[in-house]
Amino acid sequence: MRIGLFTDSYPPYVNGVATSIETLKKALERKGHEVYVVTVGQDSKTYDYNEKERILRIPGIPLGIYDYRMSSIYPIKVINRIKSWNLDIIHSHTELSMGIFARLFSKQYNIPLVHTYHTMYKDYTWYISRNIKYFDLGCKKAVEYLSKFYCDNTADAFIVPTVKTYHLFRDEYHYDKDIYIIPTGIDASRFYKENKDKLKVTKLRRYLGYKKKDFVLLFVGRLAQEKNISFLFDVIEKSKNKNIKLLIVGYGPDEEKYRQDITNRKLNDRIIFAGKVAWQNMPNYYHTADAFITASTTETQGLTVIEALAASLPVVCIDDDAFKSVIIDNFNGRIFSNKDECINIIEELATNKLELENLTNKTEASVKKYSLDQFAESVLEVYKVATIKHNKKQTLSTKFVDKIKKILKEGINNDNSSQS
Numbered sequence: 084m085r086i087g088l089f090t091d092s093y094p095p096y097v098n099g100v101a102t103s104i105e106t107l108k109k110a111l112e113r114k115g116h117e118v119y120v121v122t123v124g125q126d127s128k129t130y131d132y133n134e135k136e137r138i139l140r141i142p143g144i145p146l147g148i149y150d151y152r153m154s155s156i157y158p159i160k161v162i163n164r165i166k167s168w169n170l171d172i173i174h175s176h177t178e179l180s181m182g183i184f185a186r187l188f189s190k191q192y193n194i195p196l197v198h199t200y201h202t203m204y205k206d207y208t209w210y211i212s213r214n215i216k217y218f219d220l221g222c223k224k225a226v227e228y229l230s231k232f233y234c235d236n237t238a239d240a241f242i243v244p245t246v247k248t249y250h251l252f253r254d255e256y257h258y259d260k261d262i263y264i265i266p267t268g269i270d271a272s273r274f275y276k277e278n279k280d281k282l283k284v285t286k287l288r289r290y291l292g293y294k295k296k297d298f299v300l301l302f303v304g305r306l307a308q309e310k311n312i313s314f315l316f317d318v319i320e321k322s323k324n325k326n327i328k329l330l331i332v333g334y335g336p337d338e339e340k341y342r343q344d345i346t347n348r349k350l351n352d353r354i355i356f357a358g359k360v361a362w363q364n365m366p367n368y369y370h371t372a373d374a375f376i377t378a379s380t381t382e383t384q385g386l387t388v389i390e391a392l393a394a395s396l397p398v399v400c401i402d403d404d405a406f407k408s409v410i411i412d413n414f415n416g417r418i419f420s421n422k423d424e425c426i427n428i429i430e431e432l433a434t435n436k437l438e439l440e441n442l443t444n445k446t447e448a449s450v451k452k453y454s455l456d457q458f459a460e461s462v463l464e465v466y467k468v469a470t471i472k473h474n475k476k477q478t479l480s481t482k483f484v485d486k487i488k489k490i491l492k493e494g495i496n497n498d499n500s501s502q503s
Contacts, residue, residue: 084466085117085169087194089185090176091153093122093138097359098305099386100201103244103267104176110268110459119168121161121181123154130160139164143180156183170194172466175238176201186237195473197465198238199265200248201383239476240469242462244384247404263465266384266408268458271450274366274393284370291330291355291371298327298433301372301396303365303387304379306335311401314378316344318425319353327353327433329376332368334359369394373439374432375416377401378425385409392416393450397442399428415445 088108092101108118117137124131124140131140139161143152165188175185175198182198189196242263243249252258272278293299300319304310312331319329331341331354338356345354360368369375375391375398382405388398389409398416400406410416417432419425432439 084171084463085119086111086466087119087121087165087168087170087173087185088176089121089173089181091123091143091179091181092177093120094362095125097362099382099384100176102386103201103384106268106270106455107174107458107462109270110455111462113455114459114463116463117168119165119170121165121184123152123181125152130158132164141181153180154184156180157187158184162188166192172197172469174199174462174466189237195239195466195469196237197240197242197469199242199244200252201244238469239473240465242465245405246408248383250404261468263461263468265458265461265465266453267386268453268455269386269389269393269450270455271389271393271447271453274369274390275447276370276395279366279370279394283367287367288371291357293328293371296326298324298374298429299330299372300327300374300376300399300429301330301332301369301391302376303332303368303390304377306331306333306338306341308337309379309381310335311378311380312337312341313344314401314422314425315376316341316348316350316354318378318422318429320348320350321422322426322430324430324433325353327429329354330357330368330372331355332357332360332365365390366394369396372396374399374429376425376429377406379403380405382406389450389453392446395443395446397432397439397446399425399432401425409449411449413442415442415449417442 088104090100090104092098092104094101094105104120108120111118119137119139121139121141123143125143127142127144129140129142132138141154141158141161143154171194173185173189173194173196175182175196178200185196188194240263241260242265243252244264244266246264249262249264252262288299300315302312302315306312315329319327342356345351345356357368369391373396375388375396377385377388377398378401379385380401380403382403385405388400388406391398392409392415398406398410400410400416400418402418402420406418410418412418417428419428432442
């Protein structure tokens with residue numbers, strides 16, 4: 084197949100959506116398909132097409148939220164190039180500029196459209212409302228309307244990554260069409276314990292200042308309010324075991340605020356910020372830790388949790404539907420509901436080597452279902468369904484138009500007969 088992925092976020096941007104789409108591209112290409120990416124570029128003037136990688140970048144302007152950018156919803160300059168690809172399917176991964184472009188292009192050139200809903204926008208409305216209660220309620224209703232409109236009225240098939248997102252549409256948004264749950268896959272092998280570079284991991288752990296007796300918890304993600312990182316600070320601060328350390332990998336708008344908070348709490352010796360880490364170096368950071376931890380309740384899937392499991396790290400996570408399809412309590416991780424539970428869990432894991440080992444032994448096997456092959460196969464099945472649905476709609480539409488033409492023609496002939 085010739086597949087077009089339309090997205091506002093793609094590497095070099097670093098976030099879960101960009102990773103998910105890049106992973107899908109690689110997974111589909113491994114199956115022998117031609118995959119093209121249409122995304123937003125890093126400046127406001129340059130159109131760039133990498134023919135070898137089949138990536139088209141369209142000029143974009145900053146949104147003022149992280150490093151996200153928005154482009155024109157119908158960039159005329161690239162229409163002929165995209166037409167020349169002769170796409171069999173369009174797969175949209177955003178509701179914003181590139182998503183609208185995907186929708187318009189699909190309609191104009193009669194190409195089946197699949198859409199994946201990646202982001203729980205209702206958890207991010209505070210960026211606009213600034214937590215003003217009634218304004219925030221209005222933003223959430225607008226998000227609901229736009230999400231339902233895009234997914235209900237435009238796509239031939241609709242994908243979500245987790246049961247959590249499924250229930251958002253079924254239970255809160257009352258979406259009554261088919262929803263396909265397809266978790267994003269990962270290239271798990273690059274995180275496997277047997278593939279780690281022991282020398283680099285040892286050097287990194289020494290560079291970060293960790294001693295053999297330290298129990299290192301790792302968090303990987305954007306440093307922003309919705310990730311609930313202050314919760315982790317509270318847990319470390321209240322834990323009586325001073326050998327429990329927190330390593331934070333990532334960057335974001337609240338980084339300086341968090342660094343100052345750590346200084347004010349006098350936790351600089353227990354919480355370390357590693358900053359932005361290159362994709363190829365991430366496995367080393369996972370292998371530096373003893374367990375992974377997250378208190379975020381705004382994830383749709385949480386790819387970092389799957390990466391942690393692949394790296395044989397037990398996951399300590401908050402009780403949230405996004406994680407329940409991945410983490411089984413007391414099997415490959417531990418689930419907590421509040422700070423006291425979290426503190427008890429990490430203190431137990433830090434001192435009970437047998438419990439930690441039992442959890443660690445189950446981790447790698449937990450990610451087998453997130454293989455690239457399974458990811459590609461599942462998405463391709465939805466592409467087939469979307470194509471069939473699209474063709475049926477076109478057939479019905481053609482029949483309807485033909486019937487109207489026939490009625491009009493018969494009416495004209497009758498009028499002519501009566502006049503004669």
